[in-house]
Amino acid sequence: MVTTKQRKAAKRNVRKAIGAANRKKTIAHMPKRARTALGKQASAVRQRKRTGAKTPKTRAELIKIARRRGLEGRSKMGRDQLARALGEK
Numbered sequence: 001m002v003t004t005k006q007r008k009a010a011k012r013n014v015r016k017a018i019g020a021a022n023r024k025k026t027i028a029h030m031p032k033r034a035r036t037a038l039g040k041q042a043s044a045v046r047q048r049k050r051t052g053a054k055t056p057k058t059r060a061e062l063i064k065i066a067r068r069r070g071l072e073g074r075s076k077m078g079r080d081q082l083a084r085a086l087g088e089k
Helices: 004-023 031-050 057-069 079-086
Strands: none
Touching: 057 079
């Protein structure tokens, strides 16, 4: 049988682990392939903002469009999947 003290200690440890994982979610801690892809995507978005072009859109913009169209499973999709599903690419 687990005591109340043990249960509290386990909860505390889980919370600490979750907090540590959240703090490590930075580009510096990602694999090089992911950093490169994110950099290219950010560069494309900046270029789009400068020129006023319609594509490529950010994930947030695609989520808004998907919400309006009622696309199922949109919250679990990445930016590229959303773009393909919406016919943006």
